Amino acid sequence: MSIIIRTRRLHLRKVESADLAALSRIYADPDCMQFYPSTKSPSQTLAWFQELAFDSYDRHGFGLWAVVDSISEEIIGDCGITLQRTPAGLEPEIGYHLWRGFWGKGLATEAAIACRDYAFHNLGLPRVVSITTPENIPSQRVAERVHDRKEIYQKRLGESEIIVDRYLYISEKR
Numbered sequence: 001m002s003i004i005i006r007t008r009r010l011h012l013r014k015v016e017s018a019d020l021a022a023l024s025r026i027y028a029d030p031d032c033m034q035f036y037p038s039t040k041s042p043s044q045t046l047a048w049f050q051e052l053a054f055d056s057y058d059r060h061g062f063g064l065w066a067v068v069d070s071i072s073e074e075i076i077g078d079c080g081i082t083l084q085r086t087p088a089g090l091e092p093e094i095g096y097h098l099w100r101g102f103w104g105k106g107l108a109t110e111a112a113i114a115c116r117d118y119a120f121h122n123l124g125l126p127r128v129v130s131i132t133t134p135e136n137i138p139s140q141r142v143a144e145r146v147h148d149r150k151e152i153y154q155k156r157l158g159e160s161e162i163i164v165d166r167y168l169y170i171s172e173k174r
Contacts, residue, residue, distance in 0.1 A: 004065055005114045012065040012079060012111060015053040019066050020046060022075040031100050035136040052082045062123060067098065067111050076102045079111035081119055084131060086168055087153045092119060092128045094146065096139075103138065112146045120173045130169040143169035 005012040015023070020042070026032045027040035027048065040048060049064065056063030064080035077098035084093040094115045096108045112130070119125040130143040144150070147169035154163050 005118050006070075007110050007114045009070055010076075010107060010111055010114075011068050011070055012114065013068065014057060015049055015064060015066045015078065019075050020049060023049065023066070023078060026077060026097050026099050029100065032097060035133055035139065053078075053080070056082060062092070062119075064095065065115075067096075067107070069102075076107065077111075079108065079115055081115055081123075081125075081128065084129075086129060086131065092123075092125050094119070094128055094130045096142065108139075108142045109145045112142055116146055116171055120171075125173070127170065127172045129171075132167045132169070134165050134167060140167060140169075143167070147171045 003011045003013050024040075024042045024045045027045040028042075030039055033039045053063040053065070060083065062081040064078045064082060066075050067077040067079050068074065069076050077096065079094070079096040079098075081092045081094055083090045084095075085091075086093075094112050096112050098108050116128055119128045128147075130139075130147060132139040132143055148171050149169070151168045151170065153166055153168055155166050156163055
């Protein structure tokens with residue numbers, strides 16, 4: 001269990017199989033997943049972390065990491081860097097999910113800023129982004145504190161004819 005990033009109140013480390021029970025609680029919670037199409041079952045959560053954590057670590061050297069409270073050692077969520085499609089192609093995106101008992105304390109911002117800085121200084125990435133929906137005001141507030149600017153783009157939902165707006169928050173290494 002090696003720590004990848006330490007902040008004042010948190011540490012981020014690779015997700016382990018034993019963490020999936022704690023993380024599944026977040027992905028099964030309607031409040032935590034209110035800006036996603038639906039909640040996730042334990043098997044869907046495993047598939048999510050297989051792709052965005054375990055496989056991503058091997059392929060890219062980064063992925064979603066467990067967010068752990070430094071004092072209690074409790075897993076309170078995930079935050080990390082995954083590759084997501086944007087108008088510029090596949091880009092490293094900082095994403096975050098915290099258990100609702102930890103919302104409003106600046107922890108998502110703290111973790112996301114640490115991921116941004118890690119992307120620039122440790123991974124040598126020239127640009128990182130975060131993507132939100134227009135309805136997800138809490139995530140927008142985090143992204144505004146992490147990134148330098150915002151663009152709006154349109155995206156087709158799956159195979160449907162529905163076109164939706166997405167907010168793309170961008171930071172570039174200086």
